[in-house]
Amino acid sequence: MIGLANDAELATTSGVIALVNLRAQIDGLESQAAAGRLAPAQRASLIDLLILGGHVLGRIADYERAAALAEQLVHDAPADDIAFLARARTRATFHRFAAALADLDAAERLGSDRAGLDAERAAIFQALGRYDDALAFRRNAAESRPDFATLARWPGSRRNAGRSPRQSVCSPRGSGATRMSRRFR
Amino acid sequence: MADHFSGPRAIADPAADIADLYIFPSPERPGHLVLVLTVFPAAAPSALFSDAVAYRFRLRPVTVTTAGARGVFEVGQTEYAFSCTFAAPVKPDGSEALVQAGTCTTPTGEVISFRVNDERGTESKGLRVFAGLRLDPFFIDLPGVLATNKLRRLAFKAKGDNILEDQNVLSIVVEAEVAAMFGAGGGPLFAVVGETVTTGKVPIRLERFGRPELKNVVLSPKEFDPVNRDLEIRDLYNQEDPFHLARDYVGAYRARLNANLAFFDGLDDKTDWPPDEHGNHPLTELLLADFMVVDVSKPYAEDSCYEIERALLKGIAPETCGGRSLNDDIVDSLYTLLVNAGNGPRIRDGVDQATQPASRSFPYLVRPNPNPPDLKARVAALSASAKGVAR
Numbered sequence: 001m002i003g004l005a006n007d008a009e010l011a012t013t014s015g016v017i018a019l020v021n022l023r024a025q026i027d028g029l030e031s032q033a034a035a036g037r038l039a040p041a042q043r044a045s046l047i048d049l050l051i052l053g054g055h056v057l058g059r060i061a062d063y064e065r066a067a068a069l070a071e072q073l074v075h076d077a078p079a080d081d082i083a084f085l086a087r088a089r090t091r092a093t094f095h096r097f098a099a100a101l102a103d104l105d106a107a108e109r110l111g112s113d114r115a116g117l118d119a120e121r122a123a124i125f126q127a128l129g130r131y132d133d134a135l136a137f138r139r140n141a142a143e144s145r146p147d148f149a150t151l152a153r154w155p156g157s158r159r160n161a162g163r164s165p166r167q168s169v170c171s172p173r174g175s176g177a178t179r180m181s182r183r184f185r
Numbered sequence: 186m187a188d189h190f191s192g193p194r195a196i197a198d199p200a201a202d203i204a205d206l207y208i209f210p211s212p213e214r215p216g217h218l219v220l221v222l223t224v225f226p227a228a229a230p231s232a233l234f235s236d237a238v239a240y241r242f243r244l245r246p247v248t249v250t251t252a253g254a255r256g257v258f259e260v261g262q263t264e265y266a267f268s269c270t271f272a273a274p275v276k277p278d279g280s281e282a283l284v285q286a287g288t289c290t291t292p293t294g295e296v297i298s299f300r301v302n303d304e305r306g307t308e309s310k311g312l313r314v315f316a317g318l319r320l321d322p323f324f325i326d327l328p329g330v331l332a333t334n335k336l337r338r339l340a341f342k343a344k345g346d347n348i349l350e351d352q353n354v355l356s357i358v359v360e361a362e363v364a365a366m367f368g369a370g371g372g373p374l375f376a377v378v379g380e381t382v383t384t385g386k387v388p389i390r391l392e393r394f395g396r397p398e399l400k401n402v403v404l405s406p407k408e409f410d411p412v413n414r415d416l417e418i419r420d421l422y423n424q425e426d427p428f429h430l431a432r433d434y435v436g437a438y439r440a441r442l443n444a445n446l447a448f449f450d451g452l453d454d455k456t457d458w459p460p461d462e463h464g465n466h467p468l469t470e471l472l473l474a475d476f477m478v479v480d481v482s483k484p485y486a487e488d489s490c491y492e493i494e495r496a497l498l499k500g501i502a503p504e505t506c507g508g509r510s511l512n513d514d515i516v517d518s519l520y521t522l523l524v525n526a527g528n529g530p531r532i533r534d535g536v537d538q539a540t541q542p543a544s545r546s547f548p549y550l551v552r553p554n555p556n557p558p559d560l561k562a563r564v565a566a567l568s569a570s571a572k573g574v575a576r
Contacts, residue, residue: 011237011385013200014273020283021200024229032559042562148193 019056025049033069040077043069044086051093066090081110088120097124115145122157131161186348187323187397187515189226191405192419195392199225200235204354205323206242206379206394208477208508212485212545217311217362219549220267221511222379222394223354227560228318230553232355233285234271234301238391240357241380242267245428246371247478249497255467256497258474260376260428265292265366267359269316270384271301289314289359292366306358306548313360315548321354322511322543322550323397326534327564330516334406339452339524345535348563351554352540358548363481373482374493377508378427378475392423395475397490397515403472403523409444413437427475435473442469449523457526468523471498479508490515491522498526511543511550 029046032038038046047066054062070087077083088103101124104117122137138157142150158164187205188195195202204223211217220242225232234240246261268290274283285301291312299307299314306315326345333340367375379394400419407414418441421434430438446466450458458467471494478493483506486492493507509515520532541551 010387011383013198013235013237016273016283017200017233017236020231020233020274021229024231027231028229028557029559031556032562038559038562039565041565042559045561 019053022049022053022056026053040073040080040082043073044082047073047086047090051089054093063090063093067094079110081107081112084110085112085116085120092120092124092127095127097128100124113145115141115150118144119150119153122153126157126160131157135161135163186226186325186327186401188392188394188400189323189349191392191400192423193417194420194423198235198391199228200233200355201238201381201391202226203379203381203392203394204321205397206377206477206509207322207511207513208377208479209510210479210481210483210485210506210508211360211547213547214360215484216364217360218366218479218481220359220361220377221549222357223319223321223323223550224357224381225355226321226352227557228353228355229557230318230353230555231283232318232353233274233283234287234316234355236271236273237384238270239380239382239384239388240269241382242359242377243380243428244375244377245476246367247374247376248371249374255471256500257470258374258376258476258478258497260474260476261371263371264428267291267361269314269357269359271316287316291361311362311365313358313547315356315358317356318353318553319356319548319550320540320553321349321352322539323349324514324536324539325349325398325516326536329534330402333452337448337452339520339532341532341534343535347536347540348560350540350563351557352560353553353557356548356550358550360547367481373480374507375479375481376428376474376476377479378477380427390424390426393425393427393475395427395477396472397509398519399472399475402519403445403449404438404441406445406448409448410441411444412440430473438473439465439469442466442472446472446523449520450526452524453529455525457524457528467498477508480506483507486510487512488514488518491518495522495527512538514538 026049029042033043033046047069050062050066067090070090073083074087084103084107088100091100091103104120108117118137118141122134122141125134125137135157138154142154189204190196202224204226207221209219211219222240222242244265246263247258249256250259269287271285271287274285277284287299287301289297297307297309297312297314299316302317306313324347326341327348329341329345380390381392383389383391400422404418404422418437422438425431443464443466446468450456460466486505487510489505489507490509490513492505493503496503514537516534517531521527524532543549543551
C-alpha cells in the first residue's frame with residue numbers, strides 16, 4: 001500500500017484535458033453513428049460516454065441525447081442484450097427505476113452477464129435507499145466476478161447497510177437477488 | 186497491436202497508454218538518434234496529452250557477454266533519460282482553440298519547450314522535438330493473430346486486414362546528436378525503453394515498452410500457462426522497472442513466457458526452440474530483459490528490428506543498427522523468430538505497411554487523418570470475421 005500524506009501528492013489529469021478527450025471520443029462516435037457505421041456495442045459505448053459527460057458537466061442535454069439513442073438502439077436491435085443494458089442506464093439516470101430494472105431483466109433473458117447486471121441492480125437499490133437489497137446484489141456481483149470494480153464497491157455498500165465495511169466477500173452466494181428485483185416491481 | 190490497449194489499466198487511461206516505441210538512427214541527419222513514443226491509441230483529432238504523466242525514454246549502454254551456451258545482454262548502470270511533460274491546455278487571447286505546451290528535459294538537464302501539433306517542431310542546441318497527433322505508423326493483421334491463437338495453427342491470409350488503418354495516435358519525436366548525448370558513455374549498443382509515469386511526489390509507472398508485441402501477442406494468452414491460467418499479467422508486467430525486475434512476479438512472467446513461446450514454436454508442427462533440462466524456452470531470458478537494442482554507430486535501416494537479438498542467438502556479429510524503424514514490419518519478424526527461428530521461410534501476416542509509410546524527414550510520422558474511423562467498431566467487425574474463419 002502507498003502511504004500518502006494527502007491527495008495533493010497524487011498527480012491527476014487536468015479536468016480540461018479529461019473533458020476534451022471525453023468530448024473527442026463522443027464526437028468521433030457521433031460522426032460514425034450519423035453515418036450508420038456503428039454496431040450495437042459501439043452505440044452502447046456512445047450512450048455510456050454521453051451519460052458520463054452528463055454526470056461530469058450536469059448537462060441534461062447529454063442525458064436526453066443518451067436516452068434518445070438508447071430508445072433507438074432497442075428499436076433497432078431488440079434481440080441484443082447490450083441495447084437493453086444501455087437503455088436501463090439511461091432510465092436509471094432519469095430515476096425511472098422500475099423501467100430500468102425491467103430492462104435489466106430483459107438483458108438477462110437475452111444472455112447478459114449476470115455479474116454486470118447485479119452491479120447495475122445494486123446501484124439502483126442503493127439510489128432507492130434499499131441498502132440491504134443493494135448489498136445482496138453487490139455480494140452476488142463480487143462473488144461471481146471478483147475484480148477491482150465489484151470488490152471496491154463492496155465495503156461502501158456494507159457501510160450503507162449498517163454493517164462493518166471491513167468484512168470480505170466470503171459468505172455463500174446470496175439467493176434472493178432476482179426475487180428482490182421482481183418484488184420491487 | 187504493438188502495445189495498444191495492453192491491459193486494463195492502460196485501457197482505462199488512453200493518454201497514458203503507450204502504443205509504440207521506435208528507435209532508429211536519423212535517415213536525415215547522420216550521427217543523430219531518433220526516439221519515437223506513441224500513446225493514446227485511436228486518438229481523436231482533438232486528443233491531448235495528460236498533464237499528470239511524464240512520457241520518458243530511458244537509455245542504458247549494453248554489452249554482449251556469454252553466459253552458458255548463449256550470449257546475453259549486460260546492461261550498464263549509466264542512464265540517459267529524456268522526459269517530456271505537458272501542461273493543461275489554454276485558449277490564447279482571442280482564440281477558441283485549445284493550445285497545449287510541453288517541455289522535454291534532456292539527459293544533461295536542459296529543458297526544451299515546445300507546442301503540441303507545431304508542424305515544424307522545435308530545435309534547440311542540436312535537439313529536435315515534435316509532439317502531436319499523427320497517423321498511427323503501426324500495422325498488423327489482428328484477425329490473423331486471433332485466428333492463429335484460436336486454431337493453434339498459422340492462419341494469416343495472403344492479404345491481411347490492418348486493424349489500425351486510418352487511425353491516429355499522439356506522438357513524441359526526439360532527435361538528438363549521439364556524440365552530444367552520450368559523450369564517452371559507452372556504446373555503441375544501447376538498451377532503450379519507453380515509459381509513462383505519474384508526475385507528482387509519488388511516481389507510479391503506468392506503462393512500459395521494450396519490445397513490440399511482447400505483451401499483447403506473447404504474454405497475453407492465458408490458456409497455455411500451467412501456473413496462472415486466469416491471470417491478466419500485463420498490468421503487473423507494466424509496473425515493473427524494465428532494468429530491474431522485482432523478484433515478486435518474475436516467476437509468473439517466466440512461466441507465462443515458457444508456455445506461450447512453446448505454443449508459438451509449435452505452430453508449424455516442428456520444434457525449433459527445444460527447451461533446456463528445466464523446461465525453459467531458449468528465448469525466455471532474452472525477452473524478460475525487455476528493451477530494444479540499437480547500435481548508434483550504424484546507419485539507418487528499414488527492417489532491422491530483432492536483427493541484433495538474432496545475431497546474439499547465433500553467436501555472430503549483427504549487421505544492422507537493430508532498433509526499430511517506423512516502417513519496420515515487426516509482426517512478420519516476430520512470428521518468424523518465434524515460430525521457425527529463421528530456419529524456414531519468413532512468416533507474413535499479409536499486411537506489409539501502415540496506412541501511409543513514414544517519411545524520411547523530421548518528424549517522420551505522417552500527418553493525421555482528420556476523420557478517423559471508430560476502432561472498436563472495426564475490431565468488432567474484424568473479430569467477427571476472424572471467428573468465421575476459425576469455425
